Amino acid sequence: MLRLQQVKFGLDHNENDIYRRIRKELKINEDVKFSYRIVKKSIDARKKNDIKIVYTFDIKIDNEDKILAKKGNRSLCFVNNKKYEFPNRDASFVDRPIIVGSGPAGLFCGLVLAENGYEPIILERGQDMDNRVKDVERFIATNELSTKSNIQFGEGGAGTFSDGKLNTMVKDKFLRNRKVLEEFVECGAPEEILYYNKPHIGTDYLRKVVKNIRKKIIDLGGEVRFNNQVTSLLVDEGCIAGVVVNDTSEIKSRNVILAIGHSARDTFTMLKDNNILIEKKPFAIGLRIEHPQDLINRSQYGNSYEHKNLPVADYKLTHHCNNGRGVYSFCMCPGGYVVNASSEEGRVVTNGMSNFLRNANNANSALLVNITPEDFFEDDVLAGVAFQRKWEELAYIAGGSNYNIPVQQSVDFMNNKISTNIGDVHPSLGDKATLSNLNDCLPNYVCDAIKEGIKAFDKKIKGFGREDAILSGVETRSSSPIRIIRDKDYESNIRGLYPCGEGAGYAGGIMSAAMDGIKVAEAVTNRTINK
Known part of the structure; x- marks a missing residue:
């Protein structure tokens, strides 16, 4: 060809x-x-x-x-177009592999194992997609939070309620990336994701695709069990022997994949208590910013901004600040919404979400500032979790202690005073937003970096620093605050236990997580312990 x-x-x-x-x-x-x-x-x-x-x-x-x-x-x-090929492994399992979590890493690990006859069991702490959507919609409408089923937890993982970006910087000579995209299309995604330079699927399509992947896994002999939280591990002489589910039942297996999400904080604690090697890692925190989507379109496309053959415009911005911090845009959602991504009582978190058409009035993006373990308040391996929780608790208070999201006009954030009114840019959160002072919700060095970043970004996108741009907060879940240590064979210090995906600290987004899930599936079937 x-x-x-x-x-x-x-x-x-x-x-x-x-x-x-x-x-x-x-x-x-x-x-x-x-x-x-x-x-x-x-x-x-x-x-x-x-x-x-x-x-x-x-x-x-x-x-x-x-x-x-x-x-x-x-x-x-x-060119000689090739397809992904699963390595020919000579592994015969005595027991079925267990996958903890049904986000992109868990689903694609499970799918590849199921396609090759290994009949995996996927355990998901949250609800199936239909019931999860109902729980999220109830929370949005009433502020009644389910800590088991929300934007962070449930079938499809946290990425289900996002813009559904499918681009990645991961090098891919084994065609795992193509495998993921082709599976998405087969399961209902638009075919254009196979060739667009910056593909996205949108939360509306992604929900359907995830359900179809689950059906495919089951048709191939796998299982997906919802409301099944792994609360402990079974370990026998340094090897994994199975898991405990919901503190009551045991499932035996000598092959367990930890495809947990970046918000599975109670699971992090459980792993620490079971002497699984974990280390602190850097992440980033900050705020969301909203502008009219037309402003971004005009800036990026000039007078052609309304042309029918142009997609909704996005941006990617970075700036190195005077205080030594880096500030950058993250998870930019054209024509999207800011959503309440809280998962714990008494704490508030924001995220961004778009449907496939990206046809809402506002563009939004996180403005994040790099955080290192030196910024944490203690030396514990879970110090990053405590750090995140502090700012989430302050945001909860600033929003009125009722799960409303604190918001502020850009001009007031710059001047460190509470907002008392809204300008022409209306927060996509509607009446679930509370006018506040977001300077009270983040460290001073983070606020200073965001303020400097907004001024710098205004030179790149005219109007980015407009006074009535809406800021909301806090954004603390950009990536996992820990890394579960794994060796060259993808195993932790417990043999047969495989850390995987974003929550384990080895991915950053839907595509890289899914690809890591495939890599771990390959590693699991390469083991010889069960021969």
């Missing part, structure tokens, strides 16, 4: 234009038949008055060698 790269079109191109352009690049006549598929699609908006849509195509055509031999087209090459 031939690959044609970096082919640029204007915004008003159509399919006929694509066919004509491919013929021109391949130097073939009108009577030569071929077919193509889009491999990559991106936007080049560096010149606002001349925005281009850039494609890479794979082309199926006869006489490939002859066409490739023609001179003058360096963007044309031959």
Whole structure:
């Protein structure tokens, strides 16, 4: 197959234009038949008055060698498209592998194991998707929090209620990334995620996809058990022997995958009590900021911002501050919503969420500041959890001690005074927002870095620092505050126990977590202890 790269079109191109352009690049006549598929699609908006849509195509055509031999087209090459292949392992398990958690890491670990005949058992502390959505909607409407089923816990993991970004910086010579994307499409995601430069699925599609992945695992002989929280481990002479569920029942297995989320704080404590090696790690905390989506579109696309062939605009911003901290945008949600992601009583957390169409009025993003273990209040391995909890508790108080989210106009945050009114930018939280002073909810060095960052980002996106931009807080769950130590074989200090995914400290987002789940599935089946 031939690959044609970096082919640029204007915004008003159509399919006929694509066919004509491919013929021109391949130097073939009108009577030569071929077919193509889009491999990559991106936007080049560096010149606002001349925005281009850039494609890479794979082309199926006869006489490939002859066409490739023609001179003058360096963007044309031959490719041999491969698919992900599960390593051929000679492992026969006496017992079925147990996977703790049904986020992206747990689901894809379970899916790959099920596809290869290992019949995994996935244990999820929260509810199935339908009941989880009901619990989240009830919390949004009434502020009645379920600590077992919320935006952090339940089928699909925390990423289910997000923008559903599917891009990753992880290198992928084994095609695990492609495997994940293809499974998403097979289970109901839009096909465009296979080729968009920055693919996203949206929380609306993601919920359907997760349910279909679960069904596929079950059809292949696996199990998914909800409301099953692993509360202890069974260990026998340095090897895992199984797990205790809900403090009452035991499930025996010599292969346990810990695909827990970054908010499974009680599980972190349980692991520490069971002498599983854990270390503190850096993470980031901060606030969410909301602007009109039109402002972001205009800034990124200029006068073409309303063109039908342009996606809703996003941004990615970073700044190194005078106090030595880094501040950056994170989990940017175009046309999205700020949501209450609380999971513990008396504590408030924010996150961002978008549907696939990204058609809400506001854009929002976290503005995060790097935190290191030196900033923690104590030396315990779970000191990062205590650090997060402090600011979440202050945010709960600032919001009125009723799970409302504290919000503030940017100008008032800059001047360290409580907001008393809202400008033209209305918080997407609606009446679940309480005007507050967010300076009271974070360390001074974090607030100072965010203030400096807003001024710096305003030079890159005109209007970013507008006085009535809405800030909300706090955002503390950007990544796990711990890492469960694992060796080159992906095992912890307890043989047969596999830390996996974002909560274990080895991923940062849907795609990297899913890919880590596949890697751990490969490692589990490479063991010889059960032969």
